[in-house]
Amino acid sequence: MLHSIRARLLIATLAGAVLVVGASWIYAENVAADAATRSAMRDVLVFASVLAAIVAVVLAELIARRFVTPIAELRHASDALARGDFAVRVRSRRDDEIGGIGRAIDRMADQLAERLEAVRAEESRLRVMLDAMDEAVLVTDADGLVVLSNAAFVGLSGSAGLGRACIEAIRSAELHEAVSKALRGERSKAVFRLDVKIISAHVAPLPDGAGAIVVMRDVTEVRRLDEVRRDFVANASHELRTPLTAIRGFAETLRDGALDEPRIAKRFVSNIVENAIRLQRIVDDLLELSRSESPDARFELEPIDPLAIASKVLSSLEQKASDKGVQLGIEATHDAVPVSGDERALDQVLLNLVDNGIKYTPSGGRVVVRFRKDADTARVEVVDSGPGIAASHLSRIFERFYRVDQGRSREQGGTGLGLAIVKHLTQRMGGEVSVESRLGHGTTFSVRLARAELGRDASAHDDDSAALDA
Ligand SMILES: Nc1ncnc2c1ncn2[C@@H]1O[C@H](COP(=O)(O)OP(=O)(O)O)[C@@H](O)[C@H]1O
Ligand SMILES: [Mg+2]
Incomplete structure (x- = not known):
């Protein structure tokens, strides 16, 4: 188009020149003069028309350089801006209107670039916030297609789900219903199952019917x-x-x-x-x-002597064991190294375990406390020759009130809470308790605790227990 302006300029100047030369020609043809004069006039006119054509071309080019080229630059710059290239600048040094337009375009480009930068920064802040959320977030457009989701959502559903219908992203009829309501402008809540998880969702409409926002939380543990x-x-x-x-x-x-x-x-x-x-x-x-x-009841962990505690527990239960005809014993005392724990807690733990051993082992059987140690930890084991526990019960016996045989436990004065207490006290001491058992082959409970101050204390104790053993 601009090329055509250049062409039009050229045509217009040429036409002007032709008009002037033409008019002079007609005038020269009609003027009363002799043939020689007319021929001289014609020569002058031919020369004039060639000159006029040259002048027209030069003039047209000059005008084009002065106005058309800068306008082409302005147009190029505004086209680039429209395409989103905010780095383009006209940088005009002219002080006429065209220069003014160029500077205005440059200012506009500066501002657009600045605002775009601000929008990008805001967007990335929003993204970081969204991805840092524990809640899974999903935004749909007015047609219910997913346009935005966060990292927690990807964790929940396995993919970002962008461009898909909400029901495809999360297969839940309840959620689908809630999103449909939100698209009609209504807020709602939904609780639904997603595989083994239970999800609670809050669904709200976006302003101006632009879509819906869904915020989901995994409430399985709660x-x-x-x-x-x-x-x-x-x-x-x-x-x-x-x-x-x-x-x-x-x-x-x-x-x-x-x-x-x-x-x-x-x-x-x-x-x-x-x-x-x-x-x-x-x-x-x-x-x-x-x-x-109780989370407040933190133990002050200190080096404790498991052998001393076990000996005390065994003496306190000696009468009960002998009444029942169960033999008590203590073994591998050379492995009894100081552990990091709480004296009263370990006392309770061993009391419960040995008490169980005596309770559930028939007359003639044996309950033994023995010690094991490795580089970082030490174990106190309570081993009995009782009836053992079937595999199906093993994973549940640490639950509160869980008993393999309700009647038998009651009859023995059990509450079903002993092993739950053992588990929590051991965990409080930073340790863990485990059980190994086979029906008819007795049971072994094992309490593992961190060894205390491996340096001086441990070796000092090793000497003690060796002396005790001897
Ligand atoms: N040494 C053991 N031998 C066989 N069964 C045991 C032994 N220790 C615990 N159990 C089983 O685990 C259940 C839970 O133990 P516990 O929590 O101490 O409760 P209880 O008050 O019944 O002893 C007991 O009821 C019993 O069925
Ligand atoms: Mg018990």
């Missing part, structure tokens, strides 16, 4: 803990109710006349005492469990 808490309350209430009901039953029977029959009264009173002891045991264990689970 729900599970909720369930555990509910089960625990139900189990604890049930456990407490059993002895309470018995106490109340015996007491009412006594009140209603049994008191007058001394033999029966005595038996009922013993039953009441027995059940009160059971209640007391449950409450004690519940308190112990709650202490061992």
Whole structure:
């Protein structure tokens, strides 16, 4: 087009020249003069027309250079801006209107570049924030197609889902329903399953019907803990109710006349005492469990001597073991090195484990505490020759109130909380407890703790235990 301006300029100047020369020609033809004069005039006119043509071309080019070329540059710059190339500048030094337009375009390009930079910075800040969120975020357009998602969403669904319908990105009818509502301008919530996870989603419309935003949270663990808490309350209430009901039953029977029959009264009173002891045991264990689970109750870990603690526990249970006809023993004491722990906690742990061993091992059996050590850790093992635990129960025996044989545990005065307490106390000491067992082949519980101050203390203790062993 601009080339045509240049052409038009040329044509216009040429036409002007032709017009002037033509008019002069006609005038020369019609003027009253002799042939010689006319021929001279024609020569002059031919010369003039050639000159006029040259002047026209030169003039047209000059005008083109002065105006058309700078306009072409302006157009090139604005085209580049329109394409998004904000680096383009006219840099005109002219002080006329064209120069003014050039400078205006440069200012516009500066501002556009600046704003674009600000938008990019804002966008990348938003991206970082979105990706740092624990919640999975999904934004759809007005047609329900995913236009934005964050890293947590990719973690949840396996892909960013961009360009796909929301229902394809997350296959959930509940979420689909909520997004449809949001596209109609309504806020809503949805809870749905995604494989093994439970997801809670808040869905809201974007302003001006531009789409919907979905914020999703994995609530599987929260729900599970909720369930555990509910089960625990139900189990604890049930456990407490059993002895309470018995106490109340015996007491009412006594009140209603049994008191007058001394033999029966005595038996009922013993039953009441027995059940009160059971209640007391449950409450004690519940308190112990709650202490061992409390996040505030951090132990001050210090070097402790597992051999001394085990010896104390075994002496305290000696009577119970001999009553039952179970033999107690202590082995491999040369491996009993100081561990990092809490004396009272390890005492409780071993008391529970040895007590279980005695309770569940039939008469004639053996319960042994033995020690093991390696470079960083030391283990205290409680090994019994009892009936063992079936594999199907092994993974659950550390749960609160879980018992392999409810009746047997009750009969032995068990609360079902012992191993849960053992597990929490051990974890509090930074250690772990494990169990190995096979039906008919006894059971081994193993408490692993970090060795304390491997340098001086450990070797000092090695000497002690060697002396003890000897
Ligand atoms: N040494 C063991 N031998 C066989 N079974 C055991 C042994 N220790 C624990 N168990 C099983 O694990 C269950 C949970 O133990 P625990 O939490 O100490 O509760 P309880 O109060 O019943 O002893 C017991 O009821 C019992 O069935
Ligand atoms: Mg127990």
